[in-house]
Amino acid sequence: MGPLMKSPFTRSPLFKPLLLAAAIAVLTAWLTPAQAAQPTGAAMAHTCAGCHGTQGKLGRVEFVPLAGMAETEFKRAMLDFRAGKRASTLMGHVANGFSDSEIDAMARYFASVK
Amino acid sequence: MLKRREFLQAGAALFCAAALPARATGATQAGAGHVVVIGGGVGGATAAKYLKLANPALRVTLIEANRTYIRPYGSSEVLTGHVGMDDLNVSYDALRSRYGIEFLFDRVVGFDPARRRVRTAGKRDIAYDKLIVSPGISLQYQAIPGYSEAAAASRAPSGWIPGPQTALLARQLQAMRPGGRFVIVAPPSPYRCPPGPYERAALVTEWLARHNPTAKVIIVDPKDSFVTDAGMQLGWHRLYGYNIPADYLKDMPADVVNSGRPAPIEWLRAKDGGTPRGIDSAALRVATDAGWIKADVLNVIPPMRAGKLAFDMGLTDAGGWCPVERRTFESTAHEHVFVIGDASIADAMPKSGFSANTQAKVTAQAVVNQLAGREPGEPIWENTCYALAGSDYGLFVADVFRLKDGKIAQISGQRYLPLDASKTRIRLAARYQQAWLKTFTEDCFA
Amino acid sequence: MRRVRLLVLGMLSLSLAAPGYASRPATDSAATPRSPVAAELRATLAAQPRGDLQRGKALHQSLMCAACHGETGVAPTGNWSSLAGQRAAYTYKSLLDYQRGDRHEDDRANLMAVVVRDMTRQDMADVADYYASLPPPPAAAPKLTGETRRHIEQLVRRGDPARLLTPCASCHGASGQGGNNETPALAGQSVGSLAQTLHDYRSGRRVTDANQGMRQFAQRLTPDEIEALAKYYASLSGKRR
Numbered sequence: 001m002g003p004l005m006k007s008p009f010t011r012s013p014l015f016k017p018l019l020l021a022a023a024i025a026v027l028t029a030w031l032t033p034a035q036a037a038q039p040t041g042a043a044m045a046h047t048c049a050g051c052h053g054t055q056g057k058l059g060r061v062e063f064v065p066l067a068g069m070a071e072t073e074f075k076r077a078m079l080d081f082r083a084g085k086r087a088s089t090l091m092g093h094v095a096n097g098f099s100d101s102e103i104d105a106m107a108r109y110f111a112s113v114k
Numbered sequence: 115m116l117k118r119r120e121f122l123q124a125g126a127a128l129f130c131a132a133a134l135p136a137r138a139t140g141a142t143q144a145g146a147g148h149v150v151v152i153g154g155g156v157g158g159a160t161a162a163k164y165l166k167l168a169n170p171a172l173r174v175t176l177i178e179a180n181r182t183y184i185r186p187y188g189s190s191e192v193l194t195g196h197v198g199m200d201d202l203n204v205s206y207d208a209l210r211s212r213y214g215i216e217f218l219f220d221r222v223v224g225f226d227p228a229r230r231r232v233r234t235a236g237k238r239d240i241a242y243d244k245l246i247v248s249p250g251i252s253l254q255y256q257a258i259p260g261y262s263e264a265a266a267a268s269r270a271p272s273g274w275i276p277g278p279q280t281a282l283l284a285r286q287l288q289a290m291r292p293g294g295r296f297v298i299v300a301p302p303s304p305y306r307c308p309p310g311p312y313e314r315a316a317l318v319t320e321w322l323a324r325h326n327p328t329a330k331v332i333i334v335d336p337k338d339s340f341v342t343d344a345g346m347q348l349g350w351h352r353l354y355g356y357n358i359p360a361d362y363l364k365d366m367p368a369d370v371v372n373s374g375r376p377a378p379i380e381w382l383r384a385k386d387g388g389t390p391r392g393i394d395s396a397a398l399r400v401a402t403d404a405g406w407i408k409a410d411v412l413n414v415i416p417p418m419r420a421g422k423l424a425f426d427m428g429l430t431d432a433g434g435w436c437p438v439e440r441r442t443f444e445s446t447a448h449e450h451v452f453v454i455g456d457a458s459i460a461d462a463m464p465k466s467g468f469s470a471n472t473q474a475k476v477t478a479q480a481v482v483n484q485l486a487g488r489e490p491g492e493p494i495w496e497n498t499c500y501a502l503a504g505s506d507y508g509l510f511v512a513d514v515f516r517l518k519d520g521k522i523a524q525i526s527g528q529r530y531l532p533l534d535a536s537k538t539r540i541r542l543a544a545r546y547q548q549a550w551l552k553t554f555t556e557d558c559f560a
Numbered sequence: 561m562r563r564v565r566l567l568v569l570g571m572l573s574l575s576l577a578a579p580g581y582a583s584r585p586a587t588d589s590a591a592t593p594r595s596p597v598a599a600e601l602r603a604t605l606a607a608q609p610r611g612d613l614q615r616g617k618a619l620h621q622s623l624m625c626a627a628c629h630g631e632t633g634v635a636p637t638g639n640w641s642s643l644a645g646q647r648a649a650y651t652y653k654s655l656l657d658y659q660r661g662d663r664h665e666d667d668r669a670n671l672m673a674v675v676v677r678d679m680t681r682q683d684m685a686d687v688a689d690y691y692a693s694l695p696p697p698p699a700a701a702p703k704l705t706g707e708t709r710r711h712i713e714q715l716v717r718r719g720d721p722a723r724l725l726t727p728c729a730s731c732h733g734a735s736g737q738g739g740n741n742e743t744p745a746l747a748g749q750s751v752g753s754l755a756q757t758l759h760d761y762r763s764g765r766r767v768t769d770a771n772q773g774m775r776q777f778a779q780r781l782t783p784d785e786i787e788a789l790a791k792y793y794a795s796l797s798g799k800r801r
Contacts, residue, residue, distance in 0.1 A: 037492040046164070046475040047496035047514070049557045050468055051550055054167075059556075061639040061667050062549035064627070073636050086631070087624045089543050090498065090512040090531070097496075097514025097526035506674075538623055541674040549667070 038102055041109030048106075056110045067113040074107040121224060121426040145486030146171045147243035150232060152222055152423065154178030156187075156467040157248030157455030159209060160474035160558045166213040168482040175216040175240065177232070181206070183559065187307070187467045188551045189276040190314040193284045194321040196505065202276050208560040225427045227448040244481045247429065247445075248455040248470065249421030249436075251275070251306050257417045258299070258393050265395035270412040274306065286411045287318060293328040294410030299390050299400055300335040304435075305418045306456050306465045308341035309501035309511070312381075314413070316346070316503045319354050319379045331379045334400050334407055336389040341464065342501055342509050345531050347381070349503025349540075354379050367534055382407070390414075420457035427451075435459045440522050442480035442490050443473060452477050460495075461522040463515055468497045471558055493517055500547035508543025593662040595767045601653070605741060608652050609685040616690025619683055623675055628668075634697045638752025640668065645696025645798045650744040651688035655679060657768045665765035666756070696798025697748030703791045712792045715785065723780045728789070731773075736796045742770075747796035755790035762786065 045056065048066060052058055056066030066074065080086035082095035082103075098106070149165055151158045154176055162176045183204040191197045209215045218240070224233030231241050253272055255263045266272045271279035271286070287296060296318050300311040315331050322329040340346075344365060350356035356379050357372040382388035387404030393414060394400075400407045400414075419434030429436045429447050436453040437446045443458055445451040454477050455470035463469045472495040480490035495515040500508055514526040531543060620626065620633075625643075630636050633644030643651060654663075658676045663669040676684075704712060714720075717734075719727035728746075731739045738745035746754060760766035761778035769775055781789070 039492045039494040043476070043479060043491055044494055047472050047494060049475075050471055050496075050498060050554045051546075053553060054163075054557050058553065060549060060553055061628075062546060062671055063553060065637055065639070069636065076631070077636075080631070086626060087539075087621050088627065089508075089539055089546060089624070090510050091627075093512040093526055093528055094496070094498070094514060096528070097516075536622065537678055538675055541677065542624065542671075545671055545674050 038099075038105065041105035041107075044098065044102055044106045045109045055113050057113070066110040069107075069110050071104075071107040071111045074110055075103055078103045078106075145169055145482065146173070147485045148173045148175065148241065149244045149246065149481055149485075150174075150240055150242040151176045151246045151248065152178075152232070153248035153250060153421070153455075154180070154183055154206060154217075155248055155250050155455065155470070156185075156558050157250075157470035157474045158246065159183070159206070160471045161246045161248065161454060161478050162215045163209055163213055163558070164475045164478035165482060166215060168479055169486075170214070172482065172485070173216070174214075175218060175242075176206075176209070177218045177220055177222055177234065177240070178206070179219065179221045181219050184276045185467075185555065186274070186276050187554070189273070189280055190310065190317055192276070192280050193273075193287055193314065194317050194505075195284070195288075196317075199276075199281055202280075204555055204559050206559065212560070222423060222427075227428075227451060230450060242450070243485060244450050244452065246452045246454060246474075246477060246481065247424065247427065247457075248474070249424040249427075249429075249453070249457045251418045251420065251456045251465070252422050252425075254417045254419060258390055258414065260401075261393040261395060261414055261416060265393070266414065266416075269395045270393060270398065270409075270414050272414050272416060274301075274310075274415050274418075283411070283413055287321070288325075290326060290329060290410050292326055294326065294330075295408065296322070296329065296331045296411045297400060297407055297409035297413065298331065298333045299393070299412070299414040299416075300333055300337065300340075301415045301417050302336045304465055305415070307499070308464050308466070309346065309499060309509070311415050312340055312342070312346050313501040313503075315379060315381075316350060316353075316507075317505070319350070320504045322378060323354065327378075329378070329410075330376075332407060332409075333379075333381045334388050334390050334402055335381060335383050338383045338385050341499075341511055342530055344533060345509045346501065346503055348533055349507045349509065350377075350379050353504045353507060356380075359383075365533065418456075424453065424457045429453050429457075431459075440517055440520060441493055442484075443477045444480075452481065462513075462524045463495060463522055464497055464499065464511070464513075466497055466499050467554065467558075468499060469495065471554070472496045495522065498550075500543060500550055502544055502547060504544075506544050507540055508545070508547050509540075510543055510547075593664065593767050594660070595662075595772065596657075596770050598770045601742070601770050604656065605649050605653065608649065608688075609682050611648065611685040611687070611689025612682075613686070613690050613693055615683075616686035616688070619679075619687050620690060623679075623687075625675075625687070628671075633691050633694045634748075635750060635753065638750040641749055641753040641757070642697040643691040644694035645748075646688075646691050646745055647738040647742070648685070648688040648692040649742040650738070651691055652684050653742040654768075655684040655688070656681075659684075662768050663766065665760045668756075696745065699748055699797035700751075700794040702795040703751075704788060704795070708788050709792075712785070712788045715789070716792065720780075725777060725780055735798075736793050737798060745798055746793040747798035749790075749793055751787070751790040751794045754793055755786050758786045758789065759783075 051063045052066045058065035078095045081088055081091040084092060149172055151162045158176060162174050165172055165174050184202045185204050189202055192199055206217055210217055220234035220236040222232050223235050231239055233239050253274060255261050255266055266279055271283040273280040273283040298311055298315050315333050319331045344362055347358050347362055348366060351358050351370060354377060355373055356377045387402055389403055390400050392401040398409045398412045420430050420436050424430050424436050429445050431437050436457045438453050438458050439446060443452045443454050445453050454473040456465040476493045476495060483490050497513045500510045502508055509531050511529045513524045513529055515522050516525045628640040629643050633642060635642045655676050657663045658672045716728045719725045731743045732746050733739050736747035758778050761774040
């Protein structure tokens with residue numbers, strides 16, 4: 001027996017439920033889409049390029065160029081689109097296809113494009 | 115063109131005689147190699163560009179029959195004179211000069227998958243490490259009794275692959291007698307550009323309202339529904355007084371009331387007897403279950419299947435499309451060969467330019483990874499199709515796709531412009547459609 | 561005398577009912593842009609309704625202004641102007657110009673024409689006052705040095721009498737905070753957006769300046785001066801008025 005089993009904590013009546021909760025938490029985290037296989041930031045960013053330019057570099061003004069955009073700016077826009085807090089023609093639909101951590105990865109990609 | 119068997123033999127005989135090493139470059143440098151892309155449409159061009167973006171050391175050769183690409187997306191705008199035929203032309207110069215992609219303007223006439231070689235009409239033998247084929251569609255003119263390619267070229271154009279038929283159709287529309295009938299025969303699914311026939315109907319109706327106000331558009335359809343059908347019909351209703359069928363009416367905004375008066379656009383569905391049974395191209399009429407439909411201009415969009423090259427190369431299944439392993443779009447028929455774009459079987463993804471563009475990117479990265487001995491990454495695809503119900507009335511379908519249980523599934527939920535969308539949103543969608551034609555072309559070809 | 565007074569009264573009431581700055585039919589978007597007549601413009605701006613900030617904020621949302629002009633009215637890219645802290649009269653006049661069909665100098669203007677089509681004058685006043693109430697855009701890092709900086713500061717503060725150029729500051733304020741009537745604030749605008757505007761005036765594509773004030777000015781600038789002026793104003797911080 002390791003020292004952990006002898007600690008006062010392990011003898012607590014809460015120990016078993018806690019262990020169970022921890023196991024569930026680990027399992028849930030493993031099963032949620034955010035933890036499922038995730039495309040790379042670049043792969044996700046490439047799906048934006050048809051409107052926002054290759055690697056987010058865009059010479060036109062109708063759509064927002066994403067290359068070099070600050071991470072916070074990108075994340076806030078995508079999260080607001082996804083939550084329906086910001087009106088859009090179709091970005092709400094698109095944002096719905098990405099998890100928080102995927103939006104993070106895309107934000108890092110676009111911020112890194114010079 | 116050779117029969118499929120001859121096609122394969124032509125390749126084999128030639129390559130046996132040549133007795134060249136099996137691999138193209140020997141791939142001495144880690145991850146390097148020779149990737150050959152056949153077909154310079156949206157899929158092929160995007161694949162070539164993104165291969166070079168992912169690994170500039172890669173040798174990429176694009177084989178394409180024509181020196182200039184004629185874009186199909188947005189080509190219905192030629193009918194109404196919004197753009198000219200020349201505006202559809204897209205140059206390959208940027209792909210060549212900016213990315214170092216080698217171009218071979220030639221036709222592929224032989225294929226030896228065992229030795230990884232293709233042969234062209236110009237007698238070039240090209241070895242590849244990986245082959246990406248983007249063969250597009252072929253139109254099955256003969257699938258409708260009485261219709262033929264000759265009829266399409268002279269009397270009843272399809273104009274679905276842009277070219278002389280598009281120009282012919284535009285001339286026919288402009289010369290149509292006052293009060294004439296412009297009949298569109300819509301295709302069965304699956305086909306290229308799902309909202310396309312209905313957008314074309316809308317743009318022609320809008321044009322006629324100005325130039326031939328007593329004329330009429332009739333869509334003869336073997337289907338009962340289409341992509342963006344509710345939104346498109348709402349647009350037709352608002353702009354042209356179209357009467358919305360009862361089964362669609364219940365979901366429409368409260369202010370939508372059919373006038374019951376004859377409208378300048380009519381959609382004859384399968385359930386209304388609209389399935390086309392035959393074409394009389396001499397008399398310009400369509401046989402349907404609801405009787406003969408007489409036309410003054412007859413635009414037949416025939417059933418489709420994969421481009422001819424896909425059949426010649428043995429990449430198709432019994433249904434006429436190309437089965438692929440979904441993660442990478444590698445052909446299930448031949449190793450090291452990938453099939454992208456309209457010709458591929460991609461489950462929930464529509465056959466659209468945007469789909470082909472994102473398929474090309476996923477496949478390019480998978481090929482680069484394979485050559486470098488890495489696993490293919492987790493794929494993600496997207497499709498955004500804008501469509502017009504009028505030049506100032508935009509619609510769209512927007513999807514994100516993922517791999518789910520070995521199939522491609524739409525995972526982003528709602529796809530369409532909601533029926534209660536504001537006027538501003540509708541007009542912006544139309545404006546964005548025009549901008550998209552340019553940004554999208556740049557992502558594929560520049 | 562009485563007749564004259566009646567005539568004047570008649571003109572006044574006419575201008576109240578339909579201020580000279582009348583909108584054109586929406587279908588007429590391809591018409592030749594017109595320059596404002598100064599008297600009409602003054603009357604129109606004098607009749608600008610008081611804006612409702614809450615309605616303005618709601619319109620900022622529903623008309624999707626944030627897509628280009630930023631969620632807080634600070635444009636995330638150099639393609640579009642920041643509207644936060646802008647003078648309400650300028651925003652109001654600009655919206656009217658778009659709706660009148662007098663601005664289609666570039667793709668930005670064509671997009672704006674679509675957005676403003678159904679706006680009422682009250683809507684325009686509401687968003688104009690809403691943007692005016694927001695904190696102005698932050699200053700960018702100064703980019704001008706040495707001789708260029710001295711030259712641009714001279715242009716801004718003293719003008720160039722040899723080219724009949726009045727100082728920018730005489731209308732746009734000593735720190736680019738904007739001036740009287742519809743003269744806009746420039747401090748904190750992105751380089752790209754301000755330079756594009758100056759180029760549009762210089763080429764005559766944009767004609768909505770009263771008395772050709774900006775066109776005459778911009779036509780006498782070199783492209784290098786336009787770029788440097790844009791950098792100068794981008795590095796100023798907009799002061800609250």
